[in-house]
Amino acid sequence: MHDHRRLGRELGLFDTDPLIGAGLPFWLPDGATVRHTLEEYVRTAERRAGYRHVYSPVLGKRELYEISGHWSHYSDDMFPPMELGGERFVLRPSLCPHHAVVFRSRAHSYRELPLRMAELGAMYRSEPSGVLGGLTRVRSIQLNDAHIFCTPDQVADEARAALELIGGAYRAMGITPARYRLSLPGPGGKYVDDPAMWRRSTSVLREVLDGSGLPYEAAEGEAAFYGPKIDVQVADGAGRESTLSTVQVDFHQPVRFDLHYTGPDGAKHRPVMVHRSVIGSVERAVAQLVEVHGGALPAWLAPTQLVILPVSDAELPEAEALARRCADSGLRAGIAGPDRGTLGARVREARLAPCQAVVGPREAAGGEVALRLRDGTRLEPRPVAEALAGITAQLDAYAVELRG
Structure with a gap:
């Protein structure tokens, strides 16, 4: 069993x-390299799926969260307000109020919908110190968040497309969901009091799950305060579950913020918000990746993708030239020279790297490189350009493991 807190x-x-x-x-x-690479994967996937990216501030006036409902339903998990110039500002616990304001800052026609708005943004939760640990429970969260503003008849298709994005990301990360959960409201005053709204939004998510063929379980008391969710659950090495990705249907905040678009009849109509996160928080995603893969991160995510191993000091110039060519190709490479021990010891030390490149006298003289993959496969020496092209092609396809 791997513990990301120790291994990380x-x-x-x-x-x-x-x-x-x-x-x-x-x-x-x-770690910053892993985080940046993961964020770029998500941005690229979102752009290809028709999302537009925005930036919004990490704090807002308390009034913003009173309108959204966070202050009345969620304030116990928020940091206390800060007084500034006679106004009260709050570190945001969620990005959705900001995105609602961004949407309403411009007039919109039905022809623009669905409008898919995404942001990799920071949010803050006032977590009790007793539950904090590693990257899974933190107070500063970098969230891969998005909000889709759409017509009522577009909601199911957008939720279904969000699930497909999540599935693609999990395949690239080499992660298998533990289960899918339909998170519903439970007893208590935590939830918006609108039974008709809950029935409507729950019906949409059940339709999406049933149509997808994914097995799922309903769980009361796990919904967001404004709507039900499809939660993608993952498990750590000890079998403890947590939510990584989510899709939510929200009829509540469009009303609270008086959002509207102009329909084909020229009248104002209310959009629906679909909240979705492909990888959840970057922190929790990296924690899961470290634990699932035992530190041997997917090849495209690994901080060092190729470890160059000169057999002796005589091959150091060729190893350095190879490292420069790797950098020019966008390949993250590092040199483990003879000063770090015998070749065998250096091979063992670099065992988590997706690929190793041994540079001996023969390779140096012939402009070749002998590759050793993480699974132990040894490839015949080949020209440097050919070897690098083969690696980068696989990395560009988000390979979890490199192949010969």
Whole structure:
């Protein structure tokens, strides 16, 4: 069983410090590389799926969250307001109120819908210190979030497309969901009091799940305060479940923010918001990746994708030239020279890298490189250009493991 808290620190991905505070991890260079690569994957996938990206502030006036309903339903999980110039500002616990304001800042026609708005943005939760741990429960969260503003008859198709995006991301990350959950409201005053709205939004998500053929379980008490969710559950090495990705249908906030679009009849109509997150928070996604793969991250995500191993000091110039060619090709490479031990010891040390390149006298003289893959496969020496082209083609296709 792998623990991302231990392994993540050993691999130099992230760390914490009491001076910064509990639940506020910082990313080290290799971890920042993983995070950046994961974020770019999501942005690219979203652009291809017709999303437009925005940026919004990490705080807003308390009034914003009073309108959205977060203040009355969620304030216990929010940081206290900050007084500034006679106004009260709050660190946001969610991006959806900001995106609702972005939508209403411009007039919209039905011809523009669905309007898919995405952001990789920070949000903040006032988590109790007793539940904080590693990257899975933190107070500063970088969320892959998006809100789709659409007509009522587009909701099911947009929720279904969001599930397909999630499935593609999981395949690229080499992650298998533990289960799919239809998260419904439960007893208590946590939820918006509108039974008709709940029936309508729940019916849409059941239709999407039933049509997808995915097995799922309904769970009361797990919905967002404004609507039901499809939650994609993952499990850690100890079998503990958490939600990584989600799709939500929201009829509530469009009313609260008085959102509208102009229909074909020239009249104002109310859009529906579909909330969705493909990989959830970057923190929790990386934690899951480390635990599932035991630190041997998918090839396209690995901070060092190719470790270059010169047999002796005589091959160092060729190893350095190879590293420069890798950088020019967009391949993340590093050199493990003879000063770090015998060749055998260096091969073992680099076992988590997707690929190793041994440069000996024969390879140096012939302009070739001998590759060793993470699964132990050894490839015959081949010209450097051919070897790099083969690796980069697989990485561009988001290969979990490199093949010969």
